[in-house]
Amino acid sequence: xxxxxxxxxxxxxxxxxxxxxxxxxxxxxxxxxxxxxxxxxxxxxxxxxxxxxxxxxxxxxxxxxxxxxxxxxxxxxxxxxxxxxxxxxxxxxxxxxxxxxxxxxxxxxxxxxxxxxxxxxxxxxxxxxxxxxxxxxxxxxxxxxxxxxxxxxxxxxxxxxxxxxxxxxxxxxxxxxxxxxxxxxxxxxxxxxxxxxxxxxxxxxxxxx
Amino acid sequence: xxxxxxxxxxxxxxxxxxxxxxxxxxxxxxxxxxxxxxxxxxxxxxxxxxxxxxxxxxxxxxxxxxxxxxxxxxxxxxxxxxxxxxxxxxxxxxxxxxxxxxxxxxxxxxxxxxxxxxxxxxxxxxxxxxxxxxxxxxxxxxxxxxxxxxxxxxxxx
Numbered sequence: 001x002x003x004x005x006x007x008x009x010x011x012x013x014x015x016x017x018x019x020x021x022x023x024x025x026x027x028x029x030x031x032x033x034x035x036x037x038x039x040x041x042x043x044x045x046x047x048x049x050x051x052x053x054x055x056x057x058x059x060x061x062x063x064x065x066x067x068x069x070x071x072x073x074x075x076x077x078x079x080x081x082x083x084x085x086x087x088x089x090x091x092x093x094x095x096x097x098x099x100x101x102x103x104x105x106x107x108x109x110x111x112x113x114x115x116x117x118x119x120x121x122x123x124x125x126x127x128x129x130x131x132x133x134x135x136x137x138x139x140x141x142x143x144x145x146x147x148x149x150x151x152x153x154x155x156x157x158x159x160x161x162x163x164x165x166x167x168x169x170x171x172x173x174x175x176x177x178x179x180x181x182x183x184x185x186x187x188x189x190x191x192x193x194x195x196x197x198x199x200x201x202x203x204x205x206x207x208x209x
Numbered sequence: 210x211x212x213x214x215x216x217x218x219x220x221x222x223x224x225x226x227x228x229x230x231x232x233x234x235x236x237x238x239x240x241x242x243x244x245x246x247x248x249x250x251x252x253x254x255x256x257x258x259x260x261x262x263x264x265x266x267x268x269x270x271x272x273x274x275x276x277x278x279x280x281x282x283x284x285x286x287x288x289x290x291x292x293x294x295x296x297x298x299x300x301x302x303x304x305x306x307x308x309x310x311x312x313x314x315x316x317x318x319x320x321x322x323x324x325x326x327x328x329x330x331x332x333x334x335x336x337x338x339x340x341x342x343x344x345x346x347x348x349x350x351x352x353x354x355x356x357x358x359x360x361x362x363x364x365x366x
Contacts, residue, residue: 010212014216017223018226021223021227021230034243035244036240039239040298040329041298043329044295044298048295048325080350084354098248099245117349117350118347118348119320119321119324120251120320120321120347120348124327124328127324127328127329128248128332131244131328132244145350148352183354
């Protein structure tokens, strides 16, 4: 009888310890939500790689050619996005990206180019996404401010223009035209504008419906 | 002893739970849990500090100089530690930052570099970490879009 009492006491103690540990685990799983899954020594070279940066000229080329393997993500607020955005971009505000599951927004296997107004938010977001093991994430250097400075406000003032410069300016002018046209339209017409543009390009290429 | 032998299955369960808790507390590798909470100051921009604000800041300050950004550093009279970005996560450098009592500031001529390394260190659990910058309007749009076909753009200011 004495042995039984002793056994019960030990069982009680085990139960209390197990309940306590279980409670700690439960609390930790609630508060300690997501964390980086890549080790720091692996992440660091990846985020310092210059290949993670695209210039606004490179992004402009992607837009003009409507590159299919590229997704452009605008990290700014919805209000800023509504006012103007890079054609074809999707709006995922920075705080939403941190809060939510990136699987909803990041297309694996495509080049996901992120931008904000400047350099900070896009680079924070890039590190977060790389830390969560999303490899195909890139930053548009300088953000929307650099887009305006280089694409929207660029002009050539020299006497002679080289073939390379000419190609560069031609690309900028096309991107500028597209940016102005699409951002001047009401939101309801933006999608149909892009569809018409694709249909026109198809006709010019000699393709058929 | 005989009691312990009888309760080996129970002990195994408890040990497994303890190991799970330790893993959870340490996070994956050297990064700490709760990504969102750690990144919060980047949303509120409270992780940015201008040289003037840094001067007025109390405590023993440490500047991590990521390149030869003498324009900002020349004005400071505090401990400066030069660290190459690619060696930031070496144990010696991490120990230096982690053991420092007081605010730590990342300084670089490239804000994108500071931003990237700030996020890495923050997710590793470093608090009281700032980006030293002389322009705290980096995320403010400086241009105004005119919604028409005339491409005359004007600065806000």
